[in-house]
Amino acid sequence: MKVRNKSGGALAIVAMASVVALSVSGCTRDGAGQGNGSGASPGITDTSITLGITTPLSGPTAGPGTCTVAGVAAYFGAVNAAGGVKFGDGKTRSVNIKSYDDAYDPQKSLSNFQQMVSDNIFAVTAGLGTPTNRAFRDAAISQKVPQVLVMTGDPLFSDRKQSPWQLGFVPIYQNEGAAFGKLLAGSKDQHKVAILSQNDDYGKGYVSGFKEAIKGNSSISIVGEQTYEATDTSVDAQLTQLASSGADVFFNAMSITPLVIAALQKGQQIGWKPSWFLPSNTSSPTAILQPGGATAYPGIYSVSFAKAPQSPVFAKDPDVVKFLSELKQYGNYPDMPAFPHCMWSYMVGATLEQAFKNMTGPTRDNFMESLRDIKGLKAPLMLEGTSVDTTVDGQPAVSTVVVQKYNGQGYATAENFG
Structure with a gap:
């Protein structure tokens, strides 16, 4: 995965030196666009696929925003190191991640999306925020660019009729x-x-x-x-x-x-x-x-819906041990995750990989079909009783949650109130 450090912080990301405004109405690419002259959509070749994330990497929500990149980077960093993802069309591809800082500002997230279109991003994923994701939803629909497994519980993103190129990840x-x-x-x-x-x-x-x-x-x-x-x-x-x-x-x-x-x-x-x-x-x-x-x-x-690495109950859990190792090595996040978004975006990686494995053609249309056909996926770090199900219209990829109570260190399942 091609990454380089933007700010010397905890996470290495692909730095965007500037955000160039691109007129959405003036761009003619679509879901089955001739991105590389082979019938494939922009952002995918026979050997790689490139995903974009617009999320707050600065400002008051930079903590969880940074995690939305770190988890995906960790997951696919490990997958790439092992040889990449074998897609349903028989080709093995590496997964590249480009991240863009929107500082939780809707106008910046729209500009970032316009830049991603210019950068030939195949799909937008994992980014944090309801107002920031809403800011470019209409443009993504118009351009037929997948905006999927994003970190917003806005039910609009999981309504297939109103948002045909969208899908939320976290529970509404x-x-x-x-x-x-x-x-x-x-x-x-x-x-x-x-x-x-x-x-x-x-x-x-x-x-x-x-x-x-x-x-x-x-x-x-x-x-x-x-x-x-x-x-x-x-x-x-x-x-x-x-x-x-x-x-x-x-x-x-x-x-x-x-x-x-x-x-x-x-x-x-x-x-x-x-x-x-x-x-x-x-x-x-x-x-x-x-x-x-x-x-x-x-x-x-x-x-x-995620195992908390800080909890003593999960300290030796195989999923948690593997996640923390990969988060440090490939996500360039050396500390214990302070926000659940690190775990959530790691699960996003697993969900995307499943969709890639089901793809029979290198197009955005085929990707959306594959993504919306995942049921009962037990992604790494998921709590007992929860799973990924993208087949239910009106619901995000994860719709089940467990109520928990803080015990001074972490959380324990709350059977009753009080």
Whole structure:
């Protein structure tokens, strides 16, 4: 895999010296374009295939964004070292990754997509963010460029009619919210819930899933609800307002790492210590919960579908041992992963490899057909009871999650609330 270090940081990536604006409407390539004169789509030859990732490699979400590249790079770095992927057409190809920094800025992600088209990327994958992925969704559809296994729980990306060239990877936000709602609804006690959510489709998805799951349950009441903008630098005012509600459960649908840490700290400062629910992408024990002092709360709950390398339970797990070794060697990520996105993107690599093995022709159309025909794939690092299934319209590649409770070091499965 062709990579070189862009910034001297933990991850070696293919550096883009500049982002060149390319008029999407002026480009004539399509899903079965004559990218190399052989009937193949752009970005694939008899010996290689090139994938692009636009994701935040700088800014407040750079931690998880970096992981979205590191995991894929680790997976295919090891695969390439072993000889590459044997595709369904009989040819063996190496998988090359190019990454582009969008700093969680939708305008930059659109520019990055335009640059990827110019760079003859075969498909876009793994990138983090709902607004950033939405920014170039229409262009990807127009250009018939696959935008797949991306790190957004936006259900639009898994609707085949509306998004024929898209597919999400992580569970849709509604599924995560509903999983916690069902756990809370199973409690025999009365609960007052306060909600703070990001004022976009990300936050709205979590909240709608949660509310649907507790509908009709008289023991649960929502006593306060606030929103924040992804560009905000503080949520202190919202926390103070919600604390006055007397809620004993805090449903916190936030995607910005520094704000989650600050919210955990603010709750303690004002003496409000409810049980918390956090989304899977902002529930890292080492990067968020520990610096936020999460052990001060009676319970921090989240959901997962991946084995956590930090957990003593998985310390000697063969999947985890192999993953950590490859992450260090090929993903140039020497530390213990602080964010689950490292594991998720590693699973993305395994899912892509399965799709490649099923491809009978070197076109984007054939790739999409192959990708949407994966069922029951137990990708490395997946928790018991979860698997990859891309055959269900309206659902991403992974739709099942396990609710977990923070125990001060990592997470353990939560059978009950409390």
